[in-house]
Amino acid sequence: MVEFSRRVPLLEDTNPFMEKAATRRAADPEFVDLVETNPTRVGLTVAPAPFLALPPLYDPDPKGLPSARAAVARYFGAHVDPGDILLTASTSEAYSLLFKLLGDAGDEILVPMPSYPLFEHLTTLEELAPKAYGLQYANERWRINEASLRGARTQRSRALVLVHPNNPTGSYVHPEDVARLPEGLPLIVDEVFFDYPKAHLAFTPDRVADARPDSLTFSLGGLSKLCALPQAKLAWIRVSGPDEQKLAAMERLAFIADAYLSVGTAIQALAPSLLENRSSIQRRISERVERNAIVLEDAILNVPHLAERTREGGWYAVLELTTGSSAETFADRLLETGVFVHPGYFYDFEEENLIVLSLLTPEDAWKKGIERLALLA
Numbered sequence: 001m002v003e004f005s006r007r008v009p010l011l012e013d014t015n016p017f018m019e020k021a022a023t024r025r026a027a028d029p030e031f032v033d034l035v036e037t038n039p040t041r042v043g044l045t046v047a048p049a050p051f052l053a054l055p056p057l058y059d060p061d062p063k064g065l066p067s068a069r070a071a072v073a074r075y076f077g078a079h080v081d082p083g084d085i086l087l088t089a090s091t092s093e094a095y096s097l098l099f100k101l102l103g104d105a106g107d108e109i110l111v112p113m114p115s116y117p118l119f120e121h122l123t124t125l126e127e128l129a130p131k132a133y134g135l136q137y138a139n140e141r142w143r144i145n146e147a148s149l150r151g152a153r154t155q156r157s158r159a160l161v162l163v164h165p166n167n168p169t170g171s172y173v174h175p176e177d178v179a180r181l182p183e184g185l186p187l188i189v190d191e192v193f194f195d196y197p198k199a200h201l202a203f204t205p206d207r208v209a210d211a212r213p214d215s216l217t218f219s220l221g222g223l224s225k226l227c228a229l230p231q232a233k234l235a236w237i238r239v240s241g242p243d244e245q246k247l248a249a250m251e252r253l254a255f256i257a258d259a260y261l262s263v264g265t266a267i268q269a270l271a272p273s274l275l276e277n278r279s280s281i282q283r284r285i286s287e288r289v290e291r292n293a294i295v296l297e298d299a300i301l302n303v304p305h306l307a308e309r310t311r312e313g314g315w316y317a318v319l320e321l322t323t324g325s326s327a328e329t330f331a332d333r334l335l336e337t338g339v340f341v342h343p344g345y346f347y348d349f350e351e352e353n354l355i356v357l358s359l360l361t362p363e364d365a366w367k368k369g370i371e372r373l374a375l376l377a
Contacts, residue, residue, distance in 0.1 A: 007124055017332060021340050032339045032369035034357045037315055039228035039285065042362050046228060046274075046281050055265065062258035063087065063250075064236075064268055071272035072221075072236045076207075084240060086253050089233045089262045091192055091220045092122060097256050098188055098218055098237070099126040101249065103158040110152050110160045110185070112144075114347040116167045131157065132348070135169060140310045142171035146180065153182060163190040164208060168318060168347050168356045170198070170311035172205045178212060186249075187217040192225045193314040195282060199290045201312060209240040216241035216249060223267075227274050228281045234267045289315055289359040292366045296357075299374045306377045315360045318344070321353040321377070331355055334376055339369045 025031045036042055063069060064087030073082040088094040099109065105127035111119040113132035123130045134148035149160075160181065165172045170193075181187065189208045197205055209217040222235030239250050296317060300306040305325070309318040321330055327343040334341055344354030361369070 007127060017328070017335075017343070020332070021335055024335055024338065025340070028338045030338055032361075032365050032372070034340060034361050034366065034369045034373075035342050037358045037360050038230060039281075039360065040231065042360050044228050044281065044285055044288070044360070055269070058265065060261050060265070062254045062261065064263060065265070065271075068234075068268040068271040069236075071275045072238070075221075075226075075275050076219075076238060079210075080238060080240075084238055084246065084250070086237045086239065086250065086257060087263045087268065088222075088235045088237060088257070089264075090224070091190065091222050091235045092118065093262060094218075094220045094222075094235055094237050095119075095122045095188070096126060097253060098159070099123060099128055100256050101252055102186055103128045106156065107158045108154060108156045109188075110149070110157055112161065112163055112166060114166075114169060114344070114349045115163055117346060117348065119161065128158075129156075134350070135166065135171070137169075137309060141174070141312075142166065142169045142310070143174050144177040146177075149182070153185075157185060159188050160185045161188045161190065162208060165193050165197075165205070165313035167193060167314055168316035169309065170314040170316055170318070172197075172312050173208060175206065175211065178206075178208055181212065181215070183215075187212065187215055189217060189219045191219055191221050194221065195226060196286060196289065196315065197313040198293075198311055199286070205313065209238065213240065214242060216245045218249075223271075223274060226282070227278045228285060229274070232267050232270075232274070234263060234271060285315075285360070288363065291363060292359045292361060293317065295363075295367055296359075296370055299370045300377075303374050303377050306374065309354070315358055317357045317359055319355050319357065320351075321355070324353050327353050327355045330376070334373060337372050337376065339372050341373070 039045060066082065068087060069082040069085040072085045073080045088097060108129045108131045109123050110133055111130045113134055119130045131152045133152040134145040135142050136145045162173050187208060209219045217240045219238040223232045224230040239246050305321060305323050307320045307322050309320060311317060321327060331341050331343045342356040344351060344356060347356060
């Protein structure tokens, strides 16, 4: 009998709540999904290219086409060299390459909690172990719990992951927290939502790589969120830090990438145009997010048992059931009315009274779903 690696589990969805939601979705034509974040499913897409121009000669560069890397460098700013950019097919693949670069079997990667439930899978597939450090909500802002971060670090810690802004808390890494990050650990900074700050935010977010020039830092981004093109499959790693460390990291990353050559030539060729013209779709996304945020704020203003946690950026909203009620029970009751939200435990929130919504939801559906949510609270 063939034995498969225990690192790769069966792809099974055994969560009873998710199964119940799928059943309700199939049976209810008025079903309202308040957690969809795929822009192609909510009417936010760019016009497709009439054709994909493919050069007659396939001459791949493991780092990516120079023209595409130059376009990504321009996106970051004039201070970024195209030589510091390496292209991948997705940010998940970027994580995979970096975990190969930085860790050996049994080593640990420090990851934030709460966060999007992907790090456990990505680290495990590379035979690494995720070690969670906590974010804490105090004075209406999410901050890194320094004691938790210190406690999570061991001799086998190989990198520190920051999500900037975090998904789903919508919190940028606070400048004071950036200044106090531990020395000696490479930083992996996920910036896929960086370009979507909340309207009228009281501060201007800074990129961690620019604030920590003496730390080896890998900044991740991609077309999925930046241009609402998850199907395009193009992302990148910006490598920064001390020159010697940066050059050594890039050489090794190029070796790893050369073993796969996963990025399609056609989408690389289109990257300069897509990045240059991204403002239109970004504006549409930001406008929908902000309009939905206003609808939510107005709907819960006089609901005594609901409060929104402060959001600084991104596409998510986090609501607190202020009576301390179970989010899982509330989400289940809401599902009975045909409205789908995520209980906070999906994202490893320690509190059991938080629910998560997607501000990318189409506006008519959002209004209907929020009205039902407010009535039920």
